[in-house]
Amino acid sequence: MEVNCLTLKDLISPRQARLDFAVEDAENAQKENIFVDRSRMTPKTPMKNEPIDLSKQRIFTPERNPITPVKLVDRQPQVEPWTPTANLKMLISAASPDIRDREKKKELFRPIENKEDVFVNSLQLDVVGDGAVDDYEKQRPSRKQKSLGLLCQKFLARYPSYPLSTEKTTISLDEVAVSLGVERRRIYDIVNVLESLHLVSRVAKNQYGWHGRHSLPKTLRTLQRLGEEQKYEEQMACLQQKELDLVEYRFGEHRKDGSPDCQDQHLLDFAESDYPSSSANSRKDKSLRIMSQKFVMLFLVSKTKIVTLDVAAKILIEESQDTPDHSKFKTKVRRLYDIANVLTSLALIKKVHLTEERGRKPAFKWIGPVDFSSTDEELLDVSASVLPEWKKETCGQIRVCAKQRLARYGSFNTVQTAEKTERRVSSEPSSPQGGKQGSAYTLEIGSLAAIYRQKVEDNSQGEASKSAVPPASSLDPALPADSEYCVKPLAHPVFSVAQTDLQAFSTQNGLNGQVGGHLPSVAPDAESLKPTLLAGQPLVYVPSSLIMLCGSLQEGLSPESRSEEDGGSEVPADLSLAPSAQKRLCEERNPHEEDEPAMKRQSQEFEDSPLSLVMPKRPSNSTAIASPVTTGDGRCTPVEDTFVKKGQLPAAEEVSGQAVANCCFLASECGNPSRNPDTEKPSNENEIAKDPSLLQYLYVQSPAGLNGFNMLLPGGQTPHAVGSSSGQLPPFGVPCMFLPSPSLAPFPVLYSPTIPGPISSAPGTLPNTGPMNFGLSALGSTAHLLLSPAAMVNRNSSIPTTDPQCQPSLNLSPGMPSSHGAIHPESPGYMRHPVSMGKVEQSPAPATPKSIHRRQRETFFKTPGSLGDPIFRRRERNQSRNTSSAQRRLEISSSGPD
DNA sequence: ATGTCCCGCCAATAT
DNA sequence: ATATTGGCGGGACAT
Numbered sequence: 001m002e003v004n005c006l007t008l009k010d011l012i013s014p015r016q017a018r019l020d021f022a023v024e025d026a027e028n029a030q031k032e033n034i035f036v037d038r039s040r041m042t043p044k045t046p047m048k049n050e051p052i053d054l055s056k057q058r059i060f061t062p063e064r065n066p067i068t069p070v071k072l073v074d075r076q077p078q079v080e081p082w083t084p085t086a087n088l089k090m091l092i093s094a095a096s097p098d099i100r101d102r103e104k105k106k107e108l109f110r111p112i113e114n115k116e117d118v119f120v121n122s123l124q125l126d127v128v129g130d131g132a133v134d135d136y137e138k139q140r141p142s143r144k145q146k147s148l149g150l151l152c153q154k155f156l157a158r159y160p161s162y163p164l165s166t167e168k169t170t171i172s173l174d175e176v177a178v179s180l181g182v183e184r185r186r187i188y189d190i191v192n193v194l195e196s197l198h199l200v201s202r203v204a205k206n207q208y209g210w211h212g213r214h215s216l217p218k219t220l221r222t223l224q225r226l227g228e229e230q231k232y233e234e235q236m237a238c239l240q241q242k243e244l245d246l247v248e249y250r251f252g253e254h255r256k257d258g259s260p261d262c263q264d265q266h267l268l269d270f271a272e273s274d275y276p277s278s279s280a281n282s283r284k285d286k287s288l289r290i291m292s293q294k295f296v297m298l299f300l301v302s303k304t305k306i307v308t309l310d311v312a313a314k315i316l317i318e319e320s321q322d323t324p325d326h327s328k329f330k331t332k333v334r335r336l337y338d339i340a341n342v343l344t345s346l347a348l349i350k351k352v353h354l355t356e357e358r359g360r361k362p363a364f365k366w367i368g369p370v371d372f373s374s375t376d377e378e379l380l381d382v383s384a385s386v387l388p389e390w391k392k393e394t395c396g397q398i399r400v401c402a403k404q405r406l407a408r409y410g411s412f413n414t415v416q417t418a419e420k421t422e423r424r425v426s427s428e429p430s431s432p433q434g435g436k437q438g439s440a441y442t443l444e445i446g447s448l449a450a451i452y453r454q455k456v457e458d459n460s461q462g463e464a465s466k467s468a469v470p471p472a473s474s475l476d477p478a479l480p481a482d483s484e485y486c487v488k489p490l491a492h493p494v495f496s497v498a499q500t501d502l503q504a505f506s507t508q509n510g511l512n513g514q515v516g517g518h519l520p521s522v523a524p525d526a527e528s529l530k531p532t533l534l535a536g537q538p539l540v541y542v543p544s545s546l547i548m549l550c551g552s553l554q555e556g557l558s559p560e561s562r563s564e565e566d567g568g569s570e571v572p573a574d575l576s577l578a579p580s581a582q583k584r585l586c587e588e589r590n591p592h593e594e595d596e597p598a599m600k601r602q603s604q605e606f607e608d609s610p611l612s613l614v615m616p617k618r619p620s621n622s623t624a625i626a627s628p629v630t631t632g633d634g635r636c637t638p639v640e641d642t643f644v645k646k647g648q649l650p651a652a653e654e655v656s657g658q659a660v661a662n663c664c665f666l667a668s669e670c671g672n673p674s675r676n677p678d679t680e681k682p683s684n685e686n687e688i689a690k691d692p693s694l695l696q697y698l699y700v701q702s703p704a705g706l707n708g709f710n711m712l713l714p715g716g717q718t719p720h721a722v723g724s725s726s727g728q729l730p731p732f733g734v735p736c737m738f739l740p741s742p743s744l745a746p747f748p749v750l751y752s753p754t755i756p757g758p759i760s761s762a763p764g765t766l767p768n769t770g771p772m773n774f775g776l777s778a779l780g781s782t783a784h785l786l787l788s789p790a791a792m793v794n795r796n797s798s799i800p801t802t803d804p805q806c807q808p809s810l811n812l813s814p815g816m817p818s819s820h821g822a823i824h825p826e827s828p829g830y831m832r833h834p835v836s837m838g839k840v841e842q843s844p845a846p847a848t849p850k851s852i853h854r855r856q857r858e859t860f861f862k863t864p865g866s867l868g869d870p871i872f873r874r875r876e877r878n879q880s881r882n883t884s885s886a887q888r889r890l891e892i893s894s895s896g897p898d
Numbered sequence: 899a900t901g902t903c904c905c906g907c908c909a910a911t912a913t
Numbered sequence: 914a915t916a917t918t919g920g921c922g923g924g925a926c927a928t
Contacts, residue, residue: 143926146904173917185906188919205912205917288919309901331921337903353901362901 146182148338152190152345154180159210169210170203189288193342196292217372220300224372227297235315236302291316291332292339299349299366308354308363309336340364 144150155176159169173191177184191208194200198219203209227233294316298307313332343349348368353360 143902143904148903183906184917185919186904188917192919327922333901334903334922335920337901341903359900 147341148186148189149341149345151180151182151186152342155187155190156345159212161213163210163212163214165214171200171208171210173206173208189338190342192288193292193339194346196289197296197346199346217369220296220369220372223293223297224300226293227301230294230297230301232294232298232315233301233303236298236307236311288335288339291335292343295336295339296343296348299364299368302366305366305370306352306354306363307366308361309333309340310361312336 158176158179159171160167163169171191173184173187177187180187191200191202195202195208198211198215199213200208200210295307295312298312298315299305310329310333313329313336316336317328317332340349340351343364344351346368348366349364350367352363352365354363
């Protein structure tokens, strides 16, 4: 049939699309090959050549149109539906043995870098014959696995977030490209935006120097200032206004004044100066680097901290003064996505969706530090001062604060959204990289601490936040000033030693292990720092994803096991329970967090919208939530049963999973203190506080780095922990639970009754660990962190063992030797990496569905794509289509629905 | 249908 | 001339 013919061609040609021009393909191929050869010193794989894909094509399935060969392949029903790859393989095998061989070869060639890959390869090889195909296919990296965001995480994982001043790390583009199994072009995308934030700088051809996040605050400060000078805020307002107008929305007047000057701006390369090349405007002006800076500026000057892509694109276009044609816009948006992916990996922003009448608009919310005015040290100090208060705060308050904060920075409101985003980020990483986990945990913890801290501050001072938050804050009395917390600073200090960066929780650390090097040196510092940290630690840095749940556990639990409230013992139970409890507590969330009513939609939209997104399904009870926009008050009845979440969570299939998810969800919503400032707050807090029974938990959604783990902090605090702590921080003894991603919920949890402060990670420990430790220590409590399967609960709450070891357990870090080995597919293994999670793995993880694990596991090992040779990719690309389950898994891993 | 964004062609630059 | 950078946008993939 025609189809067949086409197919063949297609196969031959790398790009499916161009069937017509087989010739072109061939040419391209040559170029590519050449290109490859030259460029790469490394033997890399023959990237482009293999068009082999053909195999995939639909020999089997002729049905499809020639036009879209790729898809056809995917669709092929025969083999396994879920993995297109399988089909391909089959085809291949059927088609010709030669091809198969070739492929094998390729595999061999692949960069060894990832262990995962190796595994894969080996596996594949083994299988090769028949089944191989299937396996192979299964492994086939999904598109997401090849995403820039994931790639960026991997990249970041290679270097310490906070490298010692002494260590100079140089980055060889070729080397990195090979090791990550991607083309150099992709590395440029990453490096360019990192460069815009001064995380790296170009030192020579093909060489970049790694600086880490040390100067990030400074850079952000500079960008903020520039952004203000540029009047971006006004521009944004104008654009938004326009849109609104179009839509019929009308904001308050304030926004409109919009400055006509929208076009005035010029670039600022404040930093650009670094590069000699600045001279040329031509390309550079449009460079990703500059766009990245501008994009960041937009966030920094935005009151809502949310920037929609279209607005950003328009502003950027205007500046560049390019012709405003639509295509430009599209291109700009595309670039913005590239930038956003990197920024997301840096944990500076997160994806959210703004829901409007017209529909949803893609947007990103700044979840990075808002206040970078102070130095790390300063931050520490601040935190210390804050400490006292912190005790005051009841869980509820905390929760609220956290929430606000989150909203500010990153909203947790959009839980759902967040999940998705994170999923991508975090889950993926976990699977492939695993390494991050450790860091992730740390971060989360840190985040929590930050929250507390902030809260405290708020309470005590009520200061308003800085520039960023003004409007919003007004709304909630309860949350007076959340706006600014400098989360990041805190984190840094804490981790600095460890390298972890809160923000970056994403992973870097985990991977770092690979990197090796840095860690050891770090340790010492860390120790020194520890004390400090401890002292000041109350801060918690909350990643955007963080969510807080509040509810009485007992109640919540009640259904099942709630019997034990106390604490901790039954962590597992708690987990399961938690959801329900939470639900009760939080019924509704306040849509708008801090915005004043007046703020109007705009603000609301931003913040809330995401929420709305989250809730979408659940109109029933959540109606409020759903339509948060309208009202400002969020009332949440603490104990009601509103149950919003369940429905929402798509993934939550399993009970536990659901619970978790729900919790998250609820938390975000409930949390909202904002609603009524006066009354509400108190009430909530009181309730919570008073109610012993009510345990509140903070649910932290796993950031990317965590691999899907979530941490629950009991708001209610166990006796010793929070409540007792006089306050402050030191005893941040908030018990924490780490939960696997929602889907995994059933899994083991980490529970830390108290944390021992001292624990700093040992020097020797991996970087990852370090962070973790710090985080814990930072928390100030001495508790141990334990990972316990559901069954196991640790309960040592009171005991403050400081043993470092405990930490280790927590640490995901690779440091845990045994654990690594342990990692099995079976184990919850979210983590693919040896890295961390040893503990987790160990844990029995009763509930996890094997199948799921398996898949995940596989993926993990495989490391798809990223690593995979380009060649493969190509093929895959064409083939890929289904991705279905496998991919999903990865994606969802955290969510777990599938 | 719309949102994302991978992929890699090929031009601008650097060597 | 060749190599390095990176703009750009087609079109696949995800929702």
